[in-house]
Amino acid sequence: MMAGIQIISFIFISSVLHTHSADDTYFATMPQTVTALTGSCVQIPCTFNISDFEDKRNKTKSIDGIWLKNKSQFADGFIAFNSSKNIIRGFSNIQMTGDLSERNCTTVFYNIMKNHSDLYYFRLEMEPDVFRATFNPNQPDSRKTVSITVIDSPQPPELKPNDKHSVMENTIVNLSCSAEAPCPKQPPTISWSNIPESAHITTQLQEKHDKTQSVFSHMTFKASYMDHRRNISCTATYPRNTLEDSTVETSVMLRVLFPPKETHIIITPSASVSVGTNVTLTCKSKASPSNDMTYTWYKHGQEMPIAQGKKISFIVTHNNTGSYFCIAQNKHGKQSSAEIQLTVEGERGFFYRVIFGCTGALLAFVLLSAIFFYCMRTNKSSQDHVIERDQATDKNSDMAIYANSSSVSNKKSEKKENDGLHYGEIDFSRLQMGNMTREDSNNGPQTVYAEIQMTGRNNKKTVEQMD
Template sequence: MFYISILLQLLLSAAVASWSVSYSPRSICAIERSSVDFSCTFDYPHHSTLKTTKWFKPEAHQNQDGSQVGISVYNSEAAKIHQLYKNRTAYANKDKNCSLQLHNVSKSDTGTYFFRIETYSLYGKYTGPGGINLNVAVLPFRVTMKTQKVNGHIHEGDSVTLTCSTENCTLKQEPFAWFKNQHLIPEATDSVLQITSVSHDDFGNYSCGLKNNSSATSADEILLDVRYSPKNVKIAVFPSGKIQEGNSLTLICMSNANPAVTNYSWFMIKEAYVSYIGSDREFSIKSTSQNDDGQYFCTAKNDIGSQNSTAIALKVEVPSHRNVLLTATAVFLFLMAVLLVMFGLIIRRKRFTSKKQPTEQTPAVTVTEEIYENLRKSPESEENLTIYVTYADLRLPPSTPDRPRCNSQEDGTVIYSLLSYKD
């Protein structure tokens, strides 16, 4: 009797152990109008004969654990398939393979699906426990962001996680597509986009969708607002090209920054000296001149930091007709300077020559001449006559062509002169 009891227990255990259903995956998230695959395998006692195989979904008012058979999604007896699922399923129909494909899913398909085996035996019925849970995603996709900061701003170097999901569930079995400012990010194909250290280049609007389904794309975008100091500061010149003297000129300081630049500064470098020249985003010169030649740079500053632009060189060109005029004027001034210098040298030379020549003097008398002059007195005053004789020694110069020599045999010639007198 004891051995018979053990044998019956072993047979019962073998019979119970042979009933099995295996599901994969246990949970599925699908988008509307797509197809889903319920992978499934089963087993049953060898002494039993299959009568019916079916997939069912409990109705809303029924127990959702599979203990109550609900709507027939698939049935080996086709007439028993519920109207909602006719022509929407494909059964594997292979030995112990119970996989099912459901097409054109909709929100009403949301629920738990079970596979059930029925044999001709009174107790030969079995429903695989657990089932497969199907969620139908409600489009559009949405992007959620998680950061290390609770209520603070995102700065360069922070870690950010972006998740692509829908209202009901998150698709995991589909390849994803991520977009930044509506441009595809090729390397991002998962439902989660992880940025371990954000930079200013990551600033932008992000959206997501399915890679193989252009219609399943996020209609909403989320802004990854990365705060950073001014970057790529540069100067734009308007108008561009050559700068003619007298024309207007505008320099614009351009940069990328978040938050926006709040302070601008302009500087001019000329002859190794740096001068502060302005504080607006634009620096304008109404009428350019050669005094504006030099190098210019600007500084952009916000709450995070500041950056200088690369210096640019400006050269103001003088019109060609003015160049000719300036050249002629310069040549004229040079010639005048040369003439003045030459005239000064000539005057100076004449003065020097005149000072060097000896001054003409009256020639000295070399010949002594005795001059006698007769004194004559009128008869009326003869009695009281007093005669004064004056002798003069004269030294006469030698005879020259201008002064002929007297016809005398001696150099000393006596000249008598009559002196008149009065009482």
């Protein structure tokens, strides 16, 4: 953690190298130490103040800032940066981002390397000959202004609260992760892992009390008993001018306080054993804290508890079979397990057979009832169909009778019409006795043929007359 220090210098003796009056009071504020990462940059936040600064500023034509390395004496060999002469020694680039006319001397050193670790002093020059001074503390045991420490690997992020922190179930949990940002132009990125699904995260770059900056990430979520002993990790990744970025991580184990959960019973060796077997019932439950857990055992049908403790063991007899359950309790609450059935081998099979038999009988009854109602409905439908068919047959018979009656009437009318008188004519003059007369061998009577023409309603008939 970077610490800040306010550097106040009171100089009452004039010096050849420092141009100021004995009444001048001046001081600079900057961090005592800053940590930089190789291949990255480092920003030194810096502000200063001198007595009658506004008056001096009105008299000056230029204000310049100078950074001296290793020594506070203003000598050419110690100058690392001079804004007036654009001098940069030992660095690829140095930029004064603060406005000196506003008492801001903040400076960024780029592409920091290991050999840049040293003490650095700030000097202010207001020309022409208005004010010149190197800001350094006047403590006899310390001559430092700011110490730059360059490291190859960044410091792990700081995660709060630590693993000793405990929260109650269903309360809001606040976790914060902060990573130093010595180079605000290339700040680290922060990521979280193994976090609850309901977590809400916000991340921003913040300034600390010593004016250095850090990336701050804040996460909130509602604690669940399933979050107990959850390892939540915060990872900071630092970009830099090397082949790979630097990644560091910090984890915290969350401790959630909650009453018993998921309480259940385990039977060893099994729930169905023979008489004389030694069985053990174990009450399992999740709770926090768990060191003060109590377990109480009950048997179905009995109001009073039968035992205390996480486990109970006994020899199975016909009298101690039945349903058992346990109640787990800690200082935050309690929970009862589901009942578990302990039976003797054979009884369970008989019990299942009874259950299956009753179920089968019920299903058979339902099936037979359905078939019976189906048959009744089908029979009724068939009878209705037969009645409808007979009615249709009777109706067709009546229609046939009416049709036959009509046919008979027509025939009778026709017959009656045909039964009328027909008149015929007989022409005896046309009778010939020649070949029309035939005599048998006994000269018997002769047969005379006559042709009779009958006229009646366009009908002609030939009648053979026999004498």
